[in-house]
Amino acid sequence: MRVELIEKIEGEAKLEYKFKENKIDFVKIVFPHYRGIEEILRNRPVWDALAINPRVCGICGHAHLFATVRAIENLYQNAGIDVNITEKAKLIREITLFCEHIQNHLKWIYLVIVPIMKSIAKINIDQNSFLEIQKAIVNINRVLAIFSGQWPHSSYMVPGGVVCDPTNLDIMQARNFLKNALYIVEKRVFENMAFEEITVSELEKSRTDSGKIFRFLKENSLLSIGKANDRYLIFGEHSFTKRVKIIKTVSYPVKIKYVKEKSQKSGFAKNVTYKNNYYETGPLARMMLLKPNLIKQLHRVYKDGISTRIFARVLEILFLLKKVEAHLNSIELSQKSYNHIKTEIKEGFGESAVEAARGSLIHKIWIEKNRIKKYEIITPTQWNLSNGTLQNPATAQKAMIGLKNSKLAELVFRTFDVCSVCTTH
Amino acid sequence: MKSKIVWIQGVTCNGNSHSFLNYQNLDIFLKKVEFLYHPLLPSKYSLKELYEKRFDFDVLIVEGAIKKRYERGIVSLYTLIEKLSLKAKKIIAVGTCATFGGVFKSYDEKNIKGLIFDGEEKKGFFKELEEKVINIPGCPAHPEWLIYVLNMIEAKKKILLDDFLRPKEIYAYTVHSGCIRNEYFEWKVDAKSFGTKEGCLFYEQGCQAPYTHGSCNKILWNEVNSKTRVGMPCLGCTEPTFMKEEPFKTKTYMSIPANMPLGVPKRAYLTLTGVAKSFKIERLTKRLIDES
Ligand code: SF4
Ligand code: SF4
Numbered sequence: 115m116r117v118e119l120i121e122k123i124e125g126e127a128k129l130e131y132k133f134k135e136n137k138i139d140f141v142k143i144v145f146p147h148y149r150g151i152e153e154i155l156r157n158r159p160v161w162d163a164l165a166i167n168p169r170v171c172g173i174c175g176h177a178h179l180f181a182t183v184r185a186i187e188n189l190y191q192n193a194g195i196d197v198n199i200t201e202k203a204k205l206i207r208e209i210t211l212f213c214e215h216i217q218n219h220l221k222w223i224y225l226v227i228v229p230i231m232k233s234i235a236k237i238n239i240d241q242n243s244f245l246e247i248q249k250a251i252v253n254i255n256r257v258l259a260i261f262s263g264q265w266p267h268s269s270y271m272v273p274g275g276v277v278c279d280p281t282n283l284d285i286m287q288a289r290n291f292l293k294n295a296l297y298i299v300e301k302r303v304f305e306n307m308a309f310e311e312i313t314v315s316e317l318e319k320s321r322t323d324s325g326k327i328f329r330f331l332k333e334n335s336l337l338s339i340g341k342a343n344d345r346y347l348i349f350g351e352h353s354f355t356k357r358v359k360i361i362k363t364v365s366y367p368v369k370i371k372y373v374k375e376k377s378q379k380s381g382f383a384k385n386v387t388y389k390n391n392y393y394e395t396g397p398l399a400r401m402m403l404l405k406p407n408l409i410k411q412l413h414r415v416y417k418d419g420i421s422t423r424i425f426a427r428v429l430e431i432l433f434l435l436k437k438v439e440a441h442l443n444s445i446e447l448s449q450k451s452y453n454h455i456k457t458e459i460k461e462g463f464g465e466s467a468v469e470a471a472r473g474s475l476i477h478k479i480w481i482e483k484n485r486i487k488k489y490e491i492i493t494p495t496q497w498n499l500s501n502g503t504l505q506n507p508a509t510a511q512k513a514m515i516g517l518k519n520s521k522l523a524e525l526v527f528r529t530f531d532v533c534s535v536c537t538t539h
Numbered sequence: 540m541k542s543k544i545v546w547i548q549g550v551t552c553n554g555n556s557h558s559f560l561n562y563q564n565l566d567i568f569l570k571k572v573e574f575l576y577h578p579l580l581p582s583k584y585s586l587k588e589l590y591e592k593r594f595d596f597d598v599l600i601v602e603g604a605i606k607k608r609y610e611r612g613i614v615s616l617y618t619l620i621e622k623l624s625l626k627a628k629k630i631i632a633v634g635t636c637a638t639f640g641g642v643f644k645s646y647d648e649k650n651i652k653g654l655i656f657d658g659e660e661k662k663g664f665f666k667e668l669e670e671k672v673i674n675i676p677g678c679p680a681h682p683e684w685l686i687y688v689l690n691m692i693e694a695k696k697k698i699l700l701d702d703f704l705r706p707k708e709i710y711a712y713t714v715h716s717g718c719i720r721n722e723y724f725e726w727k728v729d730a731k732s733f734g735t736k737e738g739c740l741f742y743e744q745g746c747q748a749p750y751t752h753g754s755c756n757k758i759l760w761n762e763v764n765s766k767t768r769v770g771m772p773c774l775g776c777t778e779p780t781f782m783k784e785e786p787f788k789t790k791t792y793m794s795i796p797a798n799m800p801l802g803v804p805k806r807a808y809l810t811l812t813g814v815a816k817s818f819k820i821e822r823l824t825k826r827l828i829d830e831s
Pocket of ligand 2: 677678679714748751752753755765767772773774775776777
């Protein structure tokens with residue numbers, strides 16, 4: 115067995131490889147840390163979760179906040195209390211969530227994917243490109259902060275809406291910051307921002323970093339490595355997603371009650387399955403639902419190999435930038451930001467799902483005597499990086515099995531945008 | 540020569556690392572320093588090399604709380620800090636976890652602490668390093684706070700510290716100063732609910748800014764905003780008491796806030812409140828921007 119420590123994936127993970135006839139026969143994924151968020155929440159007043167949960171993760175705190183708010187709102191609904199969220203509050207919640215995705219994906223390309231590609235073969239993207247992209251990240255996070263007060267770690271969503279009350283001036287500033295980000299992304303990542311129209315041949319010719327990444331994969335015969343089970347899941351319901359599983363290209367409805375979490379002997383991450391099967395969640399799943407040109411074309415040839423997975427994430431950046439722009443244009447400022455909810459509820463249960471950058475995030479809350487009795491969090495990385503068996507490998511394992519060396523396996527592993535911090539909340 | 544920095548993580552959510560990447564002049568800053576290790580940015584060494592290699596460097600940055608048996612690379616976090624702290628000329632605890640234990644402390648009160656402090660007490664795992672340490676609490680710390688400290692160290696300038704080893708230039712203020720709701724605070728006009736521009740969040744929504752040390756309303760977050768400006772109560776994240784129970788409610792005794800603004804005696808506060816409330820300032824009871 116060979117053990118490799120994988121760093122800079124929002125913490126660390128260990129990959130334990132078994133080789134057979136010079137090929138990876140099996141990989142075990144081990145996450146060594148644990149911080150005890152679910153325990154910290156126990157016995158606390160319900161709303162405390164709004165302040166604690168963004169601290170599950172430094173990079174997707176808004177997704178955790180959103181999931182928390184929805185879980186508490188669902189708790190109220192289950193107790194027969196009306197929850198009315200205005201269209202305005204819904205749009206604002208989505209804007210900040212989508213901004214968080216965008217900045218995450220940009221960091222992923224330049225800090226997670228390009229460096230590992232560099233260690234495999236020559237790629238023509240220089241060290242300083244991140245510093246240019248970082249300006250786009252700064253601007254996107256400004257858009258976020260206009261509504262949420264700060265990023266990271268804000269608790270600005272509360273059951274019933276959002277705490278902010280933006281003005282036209284705020285919207286104008288947000289639009290300007292967004293434009294700055296769009297400009298940089300267009301120049302650096304993709305010159306054609308029309309996400310629906312981009313084709314493989316256009317990608318291949320592109321002078322931007324996306325084109326360079328594509329050509330790198332092609333020249334090194336890596337376009338189709340990293341195939342997993344071709345099964346996808348989406349639980350978060352937003353303006354462009356719905357609750358579905360997609361098998362190959364066909365979607366079916368799903369229910370949270372069939373999701374199972376199970377502890378593992380080694381490491382602190384828990385396995386997650388849907389009706390006992392492993393699924394992939396994240397940008398690839400979401401793009402399989404939206405079916406833009408590029409993803410259809412890539413999937414037809416390379417299935418759920420790394421090229422489809424990588425460009426699903428890249429494409430989602432373009433899609434979300436447009437989405438944020440459209441949301442900013444459609445906010446009706448005269449609507450209320452917040453509707454007070456009568457909160458007298460002593461016992462009950464609530465659950466929620468939200469799409470985080472890396473995929474579906476599920477929160478469940480049980481309360482008793484007005485306090486949290488139990489809180490359960492299932493993170494996207496748990497879906498993608500569960501451990502199955504030799505006979506039934508989980509998503510990322512399946513994608514790594516059969517590869518010739520651990521460097522390639524690490525590239526495949528990183529295409530899932532691993533978050534060790536979330537996984538081991 | 541560029542100053543050399545090693546940034547390592549303890550028990551953390553990575554929030555301070557990501558906050559750092561929000562620094563608007565990162566490109567300029569990175570011309571002056573070199574990260575021998577950083578949890579996100581490309582850097583010279585791996586975690587393994589960090590422990591095995593001999594090298595000189597200037598500043599050790601620790602993000603996250605300290606737990607003795609917590610794996611970091613090939614050794615425990617404790618062993619790694621022990622080794623690196625010998626070489627470091629200065630050590631910066633960035634974030635409330637590294638400073639006081641933070642949110643994760645409540646998972647394992649006894650075994651999770653800050654570098655020098657364990658909550659309010661000087662009983663951290665590395666209290667013998669006190670001379671070298673500067674604390675920058677905050678959940679997370681603002682990138683500008685950290686860059687200020689690094690610049691001061693580089694320029695060999697003296698940084699004045701308070702009793703919690705926090706730079707006074709950042710933490711001598713309260714978060715309350717600079718909040719755009721200050722007028723409402725002065726005249727004791729409460730925010731009626733969340734989601735409005737009007738009213739102060741101190742009386743009803745749990746704002747801890749009047750007794751929290753920090754400059755969130757002076758050095759704005761992401762250069763554009765702050766929690767309280769947007770309508771969210773300050774959670775008091777720069778203090779050893781973070782995270783308090785019920786952060787969205789103001790704790791009161793006989794309808795008087797349990798915690799007074801910093802340095803204000805209760806009686807004086809009550810007198811002042813009485814006087815302030817006897818004024819009825821029309822302007823402050825209306826919506827800021829209305830149609831008329
Ligand atoms: S909301 Fe908080 S920071 Fe703002 S004036 Fe009131 S007490 Fe001060
Ligand atoms: S406003 Fe309060 S809670 Fe927010 S970052 Fe500043 S000190 Fe921390």
